Amino acid sequence: MRKALKWLASALYGLVMIEVVIMISPFAFYWYSLYAPALQGLHRWRATAWLESFFLPHSVITTSQFLEFTRWKIGSWAFGLGLLAALICAVQVYGTKLLKRKTAETWMYKYLRHPFYLSLAIAGFGLLTIWPRTIILVLYLGMLFLYYFLARFEEKKVEAANPEYAEYRKRTGMFLPGNPGGKLFRLFFGWIRDRGVGLAASSAVIIVLVLGGAVLLRKYTIAHAVTQVLPSDNMMAIAIWPTPPEKIQQVVSTTLQDERVRAALASEPGAAFTVHLLPKDYGMVNMFADVGTDHRMFSKVTVHRLRSWAGFVVPSVDPQHVNRIMGTPQDSYKLIFSRVDEPGNSQLPVSKVTDLSAKMTPVVIANVGGGNPAVESVIIPPRRSFWGDITMPMF
Numbered sequence: 001m002r003k004a005l006k007w008l009a010s011a012l013y014g015l016v017m018i019e020v021v022i023m024i025s026p027f028a029f030y031w032y033s034l035y036a037p038a039l040q041g042l043h044r045w046r047a048t049a050w051l052e053s054f055f056l057p058h059s060v061i062t063t064s065q066f067l068e069f070t071r072w073k074i075g076s077w078a079f080g081l082g083l084l085a086a087l088i089c090a091v092q093v094y095g096t097k098l099l100k101r102k103t104a105e106t107w108m109y110k111y112l113r114h115p116f117y118l119s120l121a122i123a124g125f126g127l128l129t130i131w132p133r134t135i136i137l138v139l140y141l142g143m144l145f146l147y148y149f150l151a152r153f154e155e156k157k158v159e160a161a162n163p164e165y166a167e168y169r170k171r172t173g174m175f176l177p178g179n180p181g182g183k184l185f186r187l188f189f190g191w192i193r194d195r196g197v198g199l200a201a202s203s204a205v206i207i208v209l210v211l212g213g214a215v216l217l218r219k220y221t222i223a224h225a226v227t228q229v230l231p232s233d234n235m236m237a238i239a240i241w242p243t244p245p246e247k248i249q250q251v252v253s254t255t256l257q258d259e260r261v262r263a264a265l266a267s268e269p270g271a272a273f274t275v276h277l278l279p280k281d282y283g284m285v286n287m288f289a290d291v292g293t294d295h296r297m298f299s300k301v302t303v304h305r306l307r308s309w310a311g312f313v314v315p316s317v318d319p320q321h322v323n324r325i326m327g328t329p330q331d332s333y334k335l336i337f338s339r340v341d342e343p344g345n346s347q348l349p350v351s352k353v354t355d356l357s358a359k360m361t362p363v364v365i366a367n368v369g370g371g372n373p374a375v376e377s378v379i380i381p382p383r384r385s386f387w388g389d390i391t392m393p394m395f
Contacts, residue, residue: 036390039390040390043343043390049342050356050357051134051135051138052134052390053358054218055218056070056128056132056217058131058132058393059276060240060241061242061322075130076130078122078123079125079126080126082119082126085108085115086119089108089109089119092106092109111173111177112175112177113169113175117175121147134211137211185198185202221395222395226242228252230249230252235272235273235337236274236275237252237274237275239276240276241326241327251368251373252275252277254368254373255275255335255373257375258375261337261364261366261378264378272353274360275338276335278327279327279332279333282334284326286385286386287392288336288385289365290384290386291365291381331369331370336365337363338361338362339363340358341361342357353394354395359391360391360392362384
């Protein structure tokens with residue numbers, strides 16, 4: 001039973017990590033050739049398409065200090081420090097086994113009984129802020145439940161073999177000092193006589209609160225992204241960096257006057273569109289469309305690339321980490337026009353392009369430059385991102 005729970009928890013943690021890891025891997029394209037069909041399958045039905053949506057910002061810089069601090073500071077530090085703490089706990093646990101001691105009860109284990117699981121949970125939270133796809137949140141939540149039940153199973157086994165463990169359990173917290181989770185459980189569900197039923201009820205409440213919170217965070221993200229609805233063009237303009245509305249209107253209007261752009265959009269009759277205003281040096285353009293460039297961070301191993309990757313884990317290592325990814329505010333843009341559909345390629349009105357089940361397909365790209373914007377070139381890209389026909393973050 002213990003081994004089965006460990007394998008299942010490890011598998012869930014691997015699934016939480018895999019999409020984030022392969023995005024920066026030199027083998028990203030090959031991994032996605034295996035992973036993409038699963039995501040495409042989710043988008044076939046409205047009942048599952050919402051799992052592909054993103055609940056925190058990834059492709060844009062919002063006007064919310066809370067969202068940006070969570071994304072670039074809290075999330076990155078949580079990922080890095082969580083991994084470091086997990087490594088320290090693993091060394092301590094295996095060191096205890098080598099020294100043939102019964103249990104680890106020093107360092108973090110002096111205050112917590114399961115700091116290793118806590119460390120992995122913190123690192124997993126950091127990954128969620130880096131790549132906040134809803135299905136990863138669901139997997140992460142399942143992983144946390146498994147850690148709890150695995151911890152309880154292990155404690156019963158250890159206490160049966162070492163009765164003195166009961167005293168250690170009384171003076172320490174399970175995952176947090178003071179065991180606040182246990183206190184909340186007794187407060188809200190202690191009236192339920194059957195503990196199993198109580199755990200099931202509390203689990204259901206947690207799932208509803210977490211997923212409901214994710215929906216609210218998505219709405220908060222959209223509300224703090226810089227957007228402008230252009231109803232006459234059935235289009236929503238989305239600026240990567242906060243941009244004045246008049247500037248957005250000027251750049252998009254100039255681009256729409258280009259005959260090549262108009263012809264590409266006219267070939268999608270009745271469709272609603274997004275148009276993203278990317279700075280010319282935006283580092284994630286392949287996420288919107290396959291433009292034939294190599295975005296892979298480790299296609300060539302250099303000090304510069306290693307430093308950039310380390311910025312995901314320890315932000316202070318690379319002070320320019322945000323600009324390497326998001327580019328810099330400027331008057332030269334790459335405008336990517338995408339049609340937006342729901343499952344079954346059903347067309348959406350422009351008022352619904354931010355629905356949970358919405359999916360973008362690139363149609364045309366225009367390079368625009370100058371303080372007085374002018375279209376420099378137009379590209380008709382493949383109808384996919386670098387990783388294929390899968391849902392990518394709109395915000």
